[in-house]
Amino acid sequence: MNYVCSDRGTEHCPCHLMEAGQCYTCTMVKEGCCSCEDRAGWQGTCPYSEYLQQGSLHRMNPWDRPAAFRILSKTSYAPDLAVIRVEASHGFAEQCRRTGTYMMAEAFGCRTPLSVLRCGPDFLEFLVKNAGVKTGYLMEAAEQEGIWYMTGPYYNGLPGSESMKDMPELxxxxxxxxxxxxxxxxxxxATNYCVSYLDDxxxxxxxxxEYLEGxxxxxxxxxxxxxxQYLRxxxxxxxxxGRLVLLLVSxxxxxxxxxxxxxxxxxLVIRPNPANLCCAMGLCGSCSHTxxxxxxxxxxxCSRTVIK
Ligand code: FES
Structure with a gap:
């Protein structure tokens, strides 16, 4: 099995895994020979060359350190469900437009991955369901402190979605x-997709x-x-x-x-990342799969596997 990394060739690459000799897409760092073009396919750049150009260091990104985001509003739709709007610069909001983007929000020492719900010209919105201690802390921080500390954006919330050229038909x-x-x-x-089913x-x-009208x-x-049975x-x-399917379900x-x-x-089925995400940087190991x-x-x- 070969693996495709969602961060390879992006501003997140080379990451800590390359520095530790554990990049699972770079055979140069492990075996001493390059296979950029024949294993998991060319992803636009050779991570090892980038790594050497960086002085054999991982790429330092400002978004890997928690930054304060001012809460602009908290709109409750149910006692346990709210949309939190945070202030973000136009440039930052643009970086969050990619499908599958999520941020790690921190409150009282706990980190929670949150999918971006909506990007405005100068804000981001997140849908938070208070389903446990960590999301409870997030709600509390939004109300009491008016600030969330977040890292990101990260792009692997929907592994494989980078292969979508258009909206999937199902x-x-x-x-x-x-x-x-x-x-x-x-x-x-609206005409770009054909059939969608929603269990609301x-x-x-x-x-x-408010969010799905039209x-x-x-x-x-x-x-x-x-x-x-019908959907199966x-x-x-x-x-x-050979057509893509998007499943946004548990x-x-x-x-x-x-x-x-x-x-x-x-x-061909794109679905939410099932892993327990904790750092989103390849460091903590909470999402490890062997x-x-x-x-x-x-x-x-890891965005997808390539079966050879
Ligand atoms: S969430 Fe993947 S290593 Fe921490």
């Missing part, structure tokens, strides 16, 4: 996992009205077994025809829908 979303869809719709023509359980009507979608309940067949058909439903797909077909060959990759960076 989109299935559920609850707060639909946040990246709202982010994507900002820059998309957990999304208050006012939120749906978006054509069919309302479904993923708890319904017949709906599950539809996903299978799309994958067999890991439980994503696994349920992909159960019958082959490894090759699974590569494959059957004993290769360990950090899922905060």
């Amino acid at each position: 989109i299935i979303a559920r609850g707060v996992a639909a946040a990246p869809l709202i982010h994507m719709l900002e820059g998309a023509e 359980e957990g999304l208050p009507a006012l939120f749906v009205q 978006t054509p979608y069919e309302r479904v309940s993923l708890r319904d077994e017949e709906t599950q 067949r539809l996903i299978q058909k799309h994958a067999e025809e 890991p439980y439903y994503a696994e349920l829908f992909c159960r019958d797909l082959s490894d090759a077909q699974r590569t 494959d059957e060959d004993g290769v360990t990759v950090k899922l905060c960076k």
Whole structure:
């Protein structure tokens, strides 16, 4: 199995993993021979050359250190659900437009990954569901301190989404996992996508009205077994025809829908990063995954696998 790194060739590359000799896409640092063009494909640059040009150091990025973001508003849609708007420069908001962008927000010493919900000219919005201690702290910090400390942007919230040239023809979303869809719709023509299904359980009507008005979608309940079977067949058909599918659902439903797909077909299904993300920089290891060959990759960076 070969791996594609979401950060390779970007302003995040070369990272700490290269400096530690653990970059899993660079064979130069591990085996002494370059395979930029034949293993996981050319990604626009040779990370090892970049590394040498940097003086054998990882790239230092200001966004890897927590920066203060002023909270502009907190709009509650339910007792446990709110949209937090933070101030951001125009340039920074532009950097967050990429599909799958997320930030790590820090409150009371805990870090939580948050998908970007919307980018304005001078603000960013995040949808926060108070589902545990960390998100509770974030809500508290927004109210009491008026500031969030955040690092990012990071781009691997939807691994594989960089291969999307357009909106996928089939989109299935559920609850707060639909946040990246709202982010994507900002820059998309409504005619660019064909079928989308939304299970809006957990999304208050006012939120749906404000954020999804004018978006054509069919309302479904993923708890319904017949709906599950119908969608599984539809996903299978799309994958067999080589068409991309976007699943913005919890890991439980994503696994349920992909159960019958082959490894090759699974590569056509883009779904939220299932890893426990804690630093998003390849450092903490909370997202580590070891494959059957004993290769360990950090899922905060690994965007897809290439089956050879
Ligand atoms: S989240 Fe820390 S290494 Fe991936």
